[in-house]
Amino acid sequence: MLTIEGLTKVYPGGVTALQGVSLEISGGMFGLLGPNGSGKTTLMRILAGLLEPTDGRIMLDGEEVTGHPERVWPRLGYLPQYFGFYPELTGEEMLAHLLRLKGVGGPGMLRALGAELLERVNLGFAARRKVKTYSGGMRQRLGIAQAIAGNPALLIVDEPTAGLDPEERLRFYRLLAELAESRTVLLSTHIVEDVATLCPRFAVLRFGHLLATTTPAEARAGLEGTMYEGTVGRDALEALARTATVTQAHLVEGVNRVRLHLRDGAPPAGFVPAAPTLEDAYLLQMQGAAHLLPAGAA
Amino acid sequence: MTAARLRVIAAHEARTQLRSPLFWLLLVFLGFLTSAINPTAMLPSGSAAVSGVVPAVNSAHALAQSLTLTAFFGFPFLAALLAGLAVIRDDEAEVGDLLHSTALTPAEYVTGKVLGSSVMLGLAILAQVLMAMALHEGLLGGGATTRGAFAPWHYAGPALLLVAPGAWFVTATALAVGLRFRRPMAVYAVPTALFTLTLAFTWEWAPPGLAPWLDHLLMIVDPTGLRWLGRVAFAVDRGAAFYNTAPLPLDATLLAGRVVTVALPTLALLGALRHFRRSLSGAPGGARRAVRATVPVPVPVPPASVVLPPPLLRMTARAPGMIAAARVVAAAEVRHLLRSPAIYLYSLFLMSVVLEVGVSGTDPYGATVRLTAGTLAVRAIPVVTLLVCLFLLFTVVESLHREVTARFDPLLYTTPVPTGAILLGKATASAVVIGILTMACIVASAGLLALQDGGGPALGPLLLVYGVVLGPTFIVWTCFVGAVMALVRQRAAALGIGLAALVLTGVDLLGGSMTWVTNWPLWGALRWSDLGVFPLNGPALWLNRGLALAVAAGLGALTLVVFRRREPDPARRRARWHDGTVGRAALRLAPFALLPLLVGSLLGIEVRDGFQGGPARAAAEQYHAANTRPGQPWPRPSWSRWRRSSSSSPRGGAWRWRAPTCSGKAPGRRRAWCRSP
Incomplete structure (x- = not known):
């Protein structure tokens, strides 16, 4: 259970990225939907322990982690929106490096695990190519592979389908859905289709405010x-x-x-x-012409 | 080439450099050096020594020397870093593809970068000249200095003929190297090589019997112009009256040298531009590589199926321990280090410098000195520490900046690896760098000694000096650079602070205020004797080394505390003071400050009571003041007032020495091992 209470983030210069966001996220897939600049990535980075919030609390399974990001990291799989790898390493070397850092598997299993993870993201054919030769989509898939390594209890994926072709997007949807059966997966996206496909519950952010927390079915039902x-x-x-x-x-x-x-x-x-579709509900919410369910417990 | 596009690139580059801390540090350096370098200090003074004409600070000769020296010490590193990283900065910001998908041509891009860098270089030179003018024309006071009539050409001439070509050389070469190799370490090599080669070779190297044509050739290829000044303008002492009035002796050698200094980096830039153009068009290699590229290479194709493979293996994850994680980080760092040509090239460079130090040593009568392992190693200490510390500065900064450059930081910093393990891993890689460079010094020294003696050299003194004695210097420097990088979290600022620290250490040494307490690089401090292990330096050396290690431990702890994996919230800065976070961090660090304070205090007390201390210096000043008073008898310093005892045991290779530091102290209470560095 991930609990967020009154989370606020103010950047230097007075830009308020998050304004008192409160959420309760239990297991399974949870979507975070919002337009560009709504504060999704800021929230993701705070939850991943990379950014200190200005105010508010974060609890993970009842444990206060706001000031102790090191308590989150052993349980976290994180796919940031922007990331890179050591360009001189091959895909399998890079993944093996990250597996070791995450303490995944034993020494004898490392190679097998790496190979399997690469296969899971359809990257086995390029395992021995240097990362610098990878396309954007291939890098994204390698990022996905490292995020799911070690069966993390909390998986945070920020705009994960950006750069993936339709085939890979479908493949990733299935992978995420499989992973969400046994853990909390927090998916941030501005693509309504991602949420509609994957998330039984989602929240809508706009200008740092939490506008709504609902389910796709409820959102659609409101427009019936x-x-x-x-x-x-x-x-x-x-x-x-x-x-x-x-x-x-x-x-x-x-x-x-x-x-x-x-x-x-x-x-x-x-x-x-x-x-009605979820996209209708989302767009109307953004236009202020209709309201989804009020923000609250999910 | 379109002027408008050129202007956009040049203006952006100039603005970027203007905002860089390196540019402002360059101005501070130039100001400091301008005030610190006395234009007449190294001028042959002729009759001034016997109350004749006093050299003027603003003569053409005096200013040529001071402006050139200021430029030599001020420009190479900072100007090279500013310009050399110009293209790499764009690579790291990933704007290259955007820029080169516009109508901007490679020539416009490179020329714009050159123009922007040149404008900033010109501003820095102008600032240097104005500062010199303000200082030497009495605008800032200093009325007691002798100066002639104000002549703008005395400033403009050296600036245009000596300073500007030299600064252009380093700027354009660094830019060309950055453009060609796109690696910061390659850029860092430019000023390091230029600085070392000038200091060790082109400036003053003149063995007996040097052929005149070779001498002239060295003058021509010396970009700083220092050799020409020393060998032509100041070759013989013509007296202060001459230097005060005569113009600089412009000759064909100088002009040829200036042409070469401007032309060589320009050609390098053109070559780099050609390579850059080819790389943009997708043909990075030469003609041979292009031919090879025509052979089709099979590219693996991903399977088209969207069918999922079997479920994931039962992966388990347990946060790695400190040592295990540090090993992983260190392995990645070392692999990166060993895959880079920088460490190999730098080792070769260091070896060549050690060899040069070894073969260039002569006694006061010009005879070649027969070296022992210890004398060679001790003689090489200043240049070895400088070069290794420079390389460590660059590698440590790049190592700590590497994740940011590769955008790997969000992945690394969210792994369960302890922060200490990340730092320990990177420190281990630095230790490998130190080990490799130390080995390079040992191999070069041993090789030279083997050639000289015809047998196997004694490795003990080499290991002792390069390893045991200099090891703490490299360790404390690595920890210092790491702490600075953790504090400022910015490559340019960290490099600037590191360079400033080296310069300040040099100033401390040259200013005569350096003691065993502050002499962390051991510049000029050690006296080797083949009769024992530093018998003339004694416990001061080991206390000094202990102090270096204690400070290193403190800096390491500081780095651990201030190194941020999580971006702190600026709005909570005040809260951190109030809620005791800062206080608790200070308390955690306090024990690490105790040991350096203790060792430093012990050493400080010994230094104070030794001949570097206040009483001894006061006595020396009193003696000289009294002796310069006309008609005042004053006893000559006499060893009769000193009680000393020494004993030697050649068979045991031991030499013991005891003596008081100065008169006025009870004999035998203090040892005379606090020797001047």
Whole structure:
């Protein structure tokens, strides 16, 4: 159980990245959703023990860890948003180095564990290549491999699918879902699809404030019967946006495919009721046009 | 080439250098050296010695010497670091791909960097000249100094002919090396090599029978111009009257030297630009490598399947202990060290310098001195300590900055490895560096002695001096650099502080205020005797070494306390004072301060009562003051007032020496081992 109480972070110059964020996260996958600059990475870095908060408390399994990040590290697997490796080492050398630092496995098992981890992230074919020759996606996968090494009790992954192709993203989703069965996985992302696919519960951050803590089903249920879908021309879209809440507008074969949120009244001509999605809920939350569940215990 | 793009790159580079602590440290260095170097101190004074004409501080000759010396000591390291890291900084900020995907051409990029660096170099030279002008023209007081009429050319001439080409040489060479190799260690090698070669070779090396053409060649290739000044402008003492009025004797050798000094690094820059252009276009190697690259290399392809392999092995994790984790960190550091050419090249360089020290020694009559292992090692101490400390400065800073450069820090710092293990691992790698460089010194010395004696050299004195005696110097320096890096957490600032510490130590030595307490590098302090183990230095040496190790332990503890894996919150700084965090840290450090204080106090008391101490210095000053008073009889210092005893046992290789330090003390109470460094 990870408990966060009134976490605040103020950077030099008065930039407030987090404003009194409180969360309770039990086992399983928990998503942290928010636009760029909402404070997700700051929260992740504080939880990983890399950044001291200005105020607030963090408890891990009932143990106060705010001032003692060294209590978190033995139980932590961390995939930061930005990271690198020693470029002159090969993938397997780099992973072996990290496995040793994490105290994973015995001396005889190290090679087998490293090889298996690399296979898990589909990097076995490049194990003996130097890390500096890896593509961005390959580095990300090596990062994932080191994060899951040692079966950590708490896995923090910050924007993990950035740089992964669709195939690898799918593979990673499955891996994370498997890992979340037996531990707490905290996933930070600005991609709604990541949360919709993986997280039974999630929180929404914006400008350092916790806006909501809910489940995808609850978020969608809140919009039941209020979403409509239709197609309009470009000029009509601008007029429509003035009279209704447009959540999404995609160009499909030259026309705008639009999703509307209407709490009351009849939809415009040509629009039909549509099943709400998590993306609708998130975008409406960001626009301030609707509210998910209030922030609270998850 | 577009002027607008060039201006953007140059302005950005100049702004970056202006914000760097290294640039401001350079100005401080130049100011300090300008005030510390007396323009007439090394000028042949001719009739001034017999109450004749006194040399003026602002003559062309005096200023040429002082400006050139100031530039030689001030510019090499800081100017090289400022310019040499210009391209590497961009690499580390990962802006290279962005920059080179624009219309910016490689030539514009490199020329912009050169222009930006040159502008800052020009500002530094201008500041140096203005400071010299303010000091030597009496704008800052100092009316007692003899000075001639103000002549701007006396400042501008040496600045343009001697200072600027020399500073350009080091700046452009460092930039070229940084551009070509993209490694900080390669950049650090530039000023180190230039400084050492100038000091040990080009400046004054003139064995009997040196061919004139070789002498002229050395003048031409000496970028500092110091050799030309010494061999041409001040070759013979022409008297102060001449130096006060005569212009600098500009000759073809000087002009050729200046042309070479400007042209060589320019060619190096052009070569580096060519390589840079090729690397951007994807052909980093030469023609042969390009041909080789046409042979198709099979690249492994990842499997297309998204089917997951079997579930994970039952991994277990247990936080590694201090020693085990330190071993892992040390292994990675040492592997990195041994894969880099820097340690091998530097070892060779150090060996060549030790050989040069060995072969260049002559007695007061110019005869070649027959060396023993001890005399050679002791003679090499100043240059060995300087070079090893410089290399340690660079390697320790890079080692502690390595994770940040590679962006590996968030991964390393969230592992359960104790912080002490990270530091211990890196310290172990530094110990390996010390070991390799010490071995290089021993091998070079042993080889030289074997050539001289035709048999196997005595390794004992070499191990004693390079290992036992100098070991604490290297250890305390490593701990100092580590503590500085942990405190400032910035490469440029740490390098600047480290260089400043070396300069201040040199100033302490040259200023005559260095004692056994402050002489941590043992510069000029040791006297070797083949009759025993430092019988003339005695317990002072071992107390000094003990002090170095005690300070090293204190600095190590400080590093452990201040080294931050977690970025501290600035808003909680005051809270840390109030909630006792700082107090508790100070308490934890207190025991580590006790031992250095104790050993330092013991040594300080001995020094105070020895001839480096206040009473002895006061007595010496009193003696000289009385003797310079006309008509005042004063007894000559007499050994008759000193009681000393010595005994030697050649068979046992022992020599014991006891004597008081100065008159006025009860004989035999103090030993005379507090010798001047």
